[in-house]
Amino acid sequence: EPEVTQTPSHQVTQMGQEVILRCVPISNHLYFYWYRQILGQKVEFLVSFYNNEISEKSEIFDDQFSVERPDGSNFTLKIRSTKLEDSAMYFCASRGGTGKYETQYFGPGTRLLVL
Amino acid sequence: AQSVTQPDIHITVSEGASLELRCNYSYGATPYLFWYVQSPGQGLQLLLKYFSGDTLVQGIKGFEAEFKRSQSSFNLRKPSVHWSDAAEYFCAVGLGGGGNKLTFGTGTQLKVEL
Numbered sequence: 001e002p003e004v005t006q007t008p009s010h011q012v013t014q015m016g017q018e019v020i021l022r023c024v025p026i027s028n029h030l031y032f033y034w035y036r037q038i039l040g041q042k043v044e045f046l047v048s049f050y051n052n053e054i055s056e057k058s059e060i061f062d063d064q065f066s067v068e069r070p071d072g073s074n075f076t077l078k079i080r081s082t083k084l085e086d087s088a089m090y091f092c093a094s095r096g097g098t099g100k101y102e103t104q105y106f107g108p109g110t111r112l113l114v115l
Numbered sequence: 116a117q118s119v120t121q122p123d124i125h126i127t128v129s130e131g132a133s134l135e136l137r138c139n140y141s142y143g144a145t146p147y148l149f150w151y152v153q154s155p156g157q158g159l160q161l162l163l164k165y166f167s168g169d170t171l172v173q174g175i176k177g178f179e180a181e182f183k184r185s186q187s188s189f190n191l192r193k194p195s196v197h198w199s200d201a202a203e204y205f206c207a208v209g210l211g212g213g214g215n216k217l218t219f220g221t222g223t224q225l226k227v228e229l
Contacts (some may be wrong), residue, residue: 042219110229
């Protein structure tokens, strides 16, 4: 069964450093998402991406964040200058494009720790 | 803005007992409703979803959920719990449309006693 994959599974970085989290969505999917889950809190929407542009973003997704689909398979989330409060589990998800009833499928997550 | 409430943070049941996990949502119209499960070290796996039609939906692993419009609820049930069901369960709502972002509840951690 096709699945969403994410790398790395864990990332430790120093405050102020840039990090890039990588995702390989399901191959025929057209919509891509990033969510995050701070330890002990709920899963929160960050951004959705379709047709090579952001279709929606939350207030969390400020200028420090960016997303990109650099080739036909990868979908990346970049945090330009990490803060302590960026420590969280980051989930990538993808959705097929056959209609609004399509379901989002999630990857296993990247646990980011900012020191 | 839509919101999702899962009032039970932790639930413990004995193996073989029945299970009901509660979920209430707040939204002006009927949203799309989902239950996801997260096992330790794993991603979010879809258990079931409701878009329209029959209000009782069947999912994987023997789970079902019932949409009750009058109560704004979408509770997850299983008649007989297995030890492997121990995990965290998330209810989520989506509004459809192009972006179709999901709004999640805080999750319910299920522990199964043997």
